[in-house]
Amino acid sequence: MSSVEVTPRTQVKRLPKRAVYDREQINRILDQGVVCHVAFVVDGQPFAIPTGYARGEDTLYIHGSAASRVMRLGSDGIDVCVTVTLIDGFVLARSAFHHSMNYRSVMVLGKARLVTDTDEKRHALHLFTNHIVPGRWEETRQPTEQELKATSVLALAIEEASAKVRTGGPIDDEEDYALPVWAGVVPLKAVYGNPVDDGRVLDGVTPFEVNRLSRRGD
C-alpha cells in the first residue's frame, strides 16, 4: 500500500475528515469509474469536459477531448485536473441542513501530455476498451494506423492525487432525533440493463453476457 504526495493543492481543506490519500483506494475508484471530468483553462476560462479514461499503472490516459485540441496549438503540456466521482447514496437527515450524499471521488492534478507514440496510443486504447468491458479488446477488431492517428489521447502521471469518501448515515443535531421524520440512506447503484444488439449481429455469435461487467474495476 503506497501513498501519494500530499501537496498544498491536493490537501482537502473543506471537511478534511473525508480525505483519503491511500493509493490503493485511489486506484480502486479510478478503475470503477466510467467517465472523468477534465478541467483545463483556455484564455482564462475554465472548462470541465466529460470523457472516457483508463488507468495504466501510474498513468491516467484520457480520451481525446477539447483539451487535446488546445494542446495541439503548440504547448508541450497543459495543466489539468481530472476528477472521477461515484455516487453511492442519498443521505437523508431530519433537518434540511444535514442532508448529504455518500460518494467516492478522486482528483488528479498535473501537466497532461499529448500521446504521440503509436505504441503508447495503442496501449491506451487497449486500456480504454477493457476499462469499460473487461476482455473486450481481445474480441474486437484492433485499430488500424489510420484509426490510431485519428484518436487523441492525453497522459497524466498519477502523482498529485487525493480521494474524498463519505460513507454511513446522517448525523443530526441531538435535539432533532425527537422529530417524527424518517432518516437514513437511500443507496444508489449503477445497474446494467439487458444488452440490445444492433440488428446486424451474425447468426451463431454468442450474445453479450452482462455479468461480465461485474468484473469492472477488479
Place this chain on the structure above:
Amino acid sequence: MSSVEVTPRTQVKRLPKRAVYDREQINRILDQGVVCHVAFVVDGQPFAIPTGYARGEDTLYIHGSAASRVMRLGSDGIDVCVTVTLIDGFVLARSAFHHSMNYRSVMVLGKARLVTDTDEKRHALHLFTNHIVPGRWEETRQPTEQELKATSVLALAIEEASAKVRTGGPIDDEEDYALPVWAGVVPLKAVYGNPVDDGRVLDGVTPFEVNRLSRRGD
C-alpha cells in the same frame, strides 16, 4: 421552447452532430443529474470539484465548494464551467475504435457569484433538498439563521449553455459487419436500493418510499 445563446465558447467543435442547444433539453438534463462538476482556476491551476446543485428557473445554484472559498478572497465573481453528465449506456462496436458511450451532458459557462442574501440562500437550500428528493424540504426541519450562515452557495445564470447527447447503437465500418462479434448497447441506469434507516427513527414514522425518487427531474 426557448433556445440559449451559442457563443464561440459553447459551440461544440468536436462531433458537432451531438450538440443540442435547446433549452428544454438542457433543463431536463440539469434536473435529472445528481452532482455537477464545477471547474474554476486558482493561480493558473484548473480544478474540477464534484458538488450538489439545483436549478431555479434560469439560475443554477451550486452547493458550497472550494470555489466559494476562492470567492471569499475578495473577488465579486469567478469564472466557472459547471458540467452535469448522465451516462445512459455502453456502445459496443465490432472494432475497438468505434466503441462509444450513450450520454447526455450539459455545460454552463459564466461568472458565478457568491449568494449572500439570506432569503436567496434559503431558496437555494430548498431547491437543493427537493432536487434530490421531491418534497423532502417540506417534511424536514428548516435551516436556522446559523445554518444558513454556515452554508456557501454560488449562483450562475444559465445563459451560455450547451448540451451534448449521444443515443443509439454502434456505427461500424461497413466491412466490419462481417465479423462474428456481438455489437450493440448495454444500457446503464442509476437504480435506488432499499432505504436503510439510521436506527433512531421514531416509532410510527412512515418508512421512506423509494418510488418517490422516480419523480426526480420531472
